[in-house]
Amino acid sequence: MLDITCLGKTFEATAGAAHRALDGITLSVGQHEIVSLVGTSGSGKSTLLRIVSGLEAPSSGRVSLDGRAVEGPTPEVGMVFQEPRLMPWLSVRENVRLALLDLPKQEQEARIAEALDDVGLSRFAEAYPRQLSGGMAQRTAIARALVRRPSFLLLDEPFSALDSFTRQKLQQHLLALWERSRFTLVFVTHDVLEAVTLSDRILVMRGHPGRIHREIRVDLPRPRARTAPEVRALEEEIVAALDLT
Numbered sequence: 001m002l003d004i005t006c007l008g009k010t011f012e013a014t015a016g017a018a019h020r021a022l023d024g025i026t027l028s029v030g031q032h033e034i035v036s037l038v039g040t041s042g043s044g045k046s047t048l049l050r051i052v053s054g055l056e057a058p059s060s061g062r063v064s065l066d067g068r069a070v071e072g073p074t075p076e077v078g079m080v081f082q083e084p085r086l087m088p089w090l091s092v093r094e095n096v097r098l099a100l101l102d103l104p105k106q107e108q109e110a111r112i113a114e115a116l117d118d119v120g121l122s123r124f125a126e127a128y129p130r131q132l133s134g135g136m137a138q139r140t141a142i143a144r145a146l147v148r149r150p151s152f153l154l155l156d157e158p159f160s161a162l163d164s165f166t167r168q169k170l171q172q173h174l175l176a177l178w179e180r181s182r183f184t185l186v187f188v189t190h191d192v193l194e195a196v197t198l199s200d201r202i203l204v205m206r207g208h209p210g211r212i213h214r215e216i217r218v219d220l221p222r223p224r225a226r227t228a229p230e231v232r233a234l235e236e237e238i239v240a241a242l243d244l245t
């Protein structure tokens with residue numbers, strides 16, 4: 001269980017006024033739930049994700065995972081960024097190993113093999129990032145996050161740099177991984193249709209500082225056809241909540 005209570009974040013400026021990025025964020029995410037954060041640029045979505053991951057400290061409020069306060073990065077939380085952030089001089093296998101350097105070698109090998117099999121990259125374990133497509137590179141980043149067997153997986157616009165076809169394939173692959181595991185998934189996206197097709201709940205963030213403007217539940221069975229009237233209706237509802245006009 002992820003619990004966020006009265007969370008605020010202010011970035012102190014070296015010159016000029018401080019920037020208040022988040023204010024009054026209160027939120028709970030249950031086990032094995034998929035929650036997406038949708039909002040315009042500057043509404044604090046990525047900042048919120050970084051605080052949950054322990055990469056940023058809040059200025060006020062509290063974040064806890066299963067009752068324990070988040071005070072820094074923890075193996076319970078895996079993070080996938082917009083860019084794969086792979087080391088170009090390391091193979092796929094060795095990039096994934098970077099998340100396991102504190103474990104015995106034998107356990108490293110077993111976990112790497114399992115993670116690469118999960119993302120369909122076992123045949124490319126010895127390939128280097130320059131030899132991978134964009135989708136394969138992002139799957140490597142997902143494997144690196146999952147190899148620690150986290151309870152929570154956080155994704156910050158992980159598919160935004162990919163073409164539409166690859167993006168949809170990776171969405172389906174991620175959903176399949178989630179369905180056969182027990183991790184909780186929280187992700188940031190600017191793609192409203194992606195949020196509707198994947199999420200149990202969608203949190204619309206607006207404002208400066210960013211706040212949760214609205215919560216929308218997606219009570220539709222999976223898999224969800226992108227062209228289904230119910231999906232399109234929710235897409236329109238979210239766009240209206242974003243107030244993009």
